[in-house]
Amino acid sequence: MVENVEKIQSNTFSQMDNSIKAKDRIIAWPRMGRIDIPLKALLVSLGAKVIIPPYNSNEALEIGVKNSIEGICLPYKLNLANYIMALEKGANTLMMFQAPGSCRLGNYTKMAQKTLKSMGYEFDMVIFDMYKSQMVQTVRAFWHVTRTINPYRYLKGFGLGFLKFFAMDDAEKMLWKIRPREIKRGDAEKCYNKWLDIIDKTNSLWGMCFLFRKMKKDFAKIPIVNKKVPVVYLLGEFFVLLDPYTNQNIEKELGEMGVEVQRQIMFGDWLGNILIPSFMGKRETHRERAVRYAEKYMKRAIGGECIETVGDTVFAARHGVDGVIHLMPFSCMPEIVSQNILSKVSKEEDIPILTLVLDEQTGKAGYMTRIEAFIDLVKRKKDKKVLNKNSKEKKKEMCLE
Numbered sequence: 007m008v009e010n011v012e013k014i015q016s017n018t019f020s021q022m023d024n025s026i027k028a029k030d031r032i033i034a035w036p037r038m039g040r041i042d043i044p045l046k047a048l049l050v051s052l053g054a055k056v057i058i059p060p061y062n063s064n065e066a067l068e069i070g071v072k073n074s075i076e077g078i079c080l081p082y083k084l085n086l087a088n089y090i091m092a093l094e095k096g097a098n099t100l101m102m103f104q105a106p107g108s109c110r111l112g113n114y115t116k117m118a119q120k121t122l123k124s125m126g127y128e129f130d131m132v133i134f135d136m137y138k139s140q141m142v143q144t145v146r147a148f149w150h151v152t153r154t155i156n157p158y159r160y161l162k163g164f165g166l167g168f169l170k171f172f173a174m175d176d177a178e179k180m181l182w183k184i185r186p187r188e189i190k191r192g193d194a195e196k197c198y199n200k201w202l203d204i205i206d207k208t209n210s211l212w213g214m215c216f217l218f219r220k221m222k223k224d225f226a227k228i229p230i231v232n233k234k235v236p237v238v239y240l241l242g243e244f245f246v247l248l249d250p251y252t253n254q255n256i257e258k259e260l261g262e263m264g265v266e267v268q269r270q271i272m273f274g275d276w277l278g279n280i281l282i283p284s285f286m287g288k289r290e291t292h293r294e295r296a297v298r299y300a301e302k303y304m305k306r307a308i309g310g311e312c313i314e315t316v317g318d319t320v321f322a323a324r325h326g327v328d329g330v331i332h333l334m335p336f337s338c339m340p341e342i343v344s345q346n347i348l349s350k351v352s353k354e355e356d357i358p359i360l361t362l363v364l365d366e367q368t369g370k371a372g373y374m375t376r377i378e379a380f381i382d383l384v385k386r387k388k389d390k391k392v393l394n395k396n397s398k399e400k401k402k403e404m405c406l407e
């Protein structure tokens with residue numbers, strides 16, 4: 007038994023199961039929002055066969071909960087369910103990230119491997135070990151599963167994957183801006199879904215490069231009311247932020263309440279931090295900015311997105327954002343730390359913050375009640391600020407007269 011565990015634990019991609027030939031590999035990875043679009047493009051360009059597990063759903067959650075220990079965080083349960091569903095559909099190679107810091111992500115892969123093996127599944131797990139050099143690790147992992155040596159395929163695969171990530175980020179940002187201002191409810195969402203489909207189907211680098219401008223023009227055609235709306239930052243743990251099933255579609259709910267959502271953690275931003283070496287970009291990354299702004303409240307990153315949560319909240323408060331919603335999975339260690347720091351940040355930086363803890367027990371009605379009450383508070387605070395500003399300006403004008 008001990009031997010088996012050690013064998014599994016040492017199974018990073020450099021020492022993986024080579025018995026599956028590259029041409030027989032059918033690759034799958036966990037669901038997280040629409041991460042399937044760029045990853046599929048990348049892997050298919052490298053000549054791989056892929057299986058995309060179904061969207062996260064109550065069924066997936068049930069499978070994950072049934073096969074996980076109770077106290078483990080929600081993203082693990084859904085990831086495990088994604089693997090099971092993909093293996094059932096014929097996948098034989100699973101991909102996953104492993105991260106440093108005091109976060110359970112470092113153990114996810116080993117735990118999932120052990121559980122899946124004990125359930126009788128035969129597969130190879132490819133681990134992107136973020137403890138090591140990230141870009142080199144990533145390329146090596148893709149080489150391991152595809153055995154492609156053609157540099158054009160890598161260029162096309164990575165180019166397409168990156169451009170699709172960035173295009174999806176742009177589409178999301180336009181959706182958040184337009185949704186609270188649209189005249190006909192649903193127009194922005196329709197346009198967004200249409201462009202997600204186009205991004206998914208565009209398979210040439212050339213086509214992807216031209217897509218950005220066309221997409222922007224299309225969004226600009228949506229009839230809107232030009233009005234000031236409250237701006238709320240969504241922050242917290244990466245997975246719950248990016249997976250609409252897990253966060254109960256909070257972006258849509260807020261948009262339909264007339265709130266402009268802004269999220270600092272984006273797929274493209276993650277690529278910038280993880281894959282692009284620092285010598286390739288002089289621009290301050292999101293993480294570097296977060297560390298700078300969090301300085302007064304925490305001195306170092308402790309894993310997960312803890313420091314981004316604190317730093318982004320301070321940034322929001324100092325840049326006129328009206329409120330912050332902090333999302334975290336139940337029992338997420340890094341976000342428990344940031345939750346405790348955020349109450350101090352809220353007082354000292356004068357910004358309303360709502361923390362929402364998500365797990366399989368989270369009911370929609372209670373969740374929405376808390377969000378609605380918070381948005382009422384944010385709107386009232388914003389109106390008060392505008393009134394104060396107007397009366398100050400009036401007084402100033404009277405003095406000048």
Ligand code: SF4
Pocket residue numbers: 079080081109110111243244245309310311335337338339340341
């Ligand atoms: S950040 Fe939190 S929820 Fe995410 S893997 Fe780590 S401990 Fe789990």
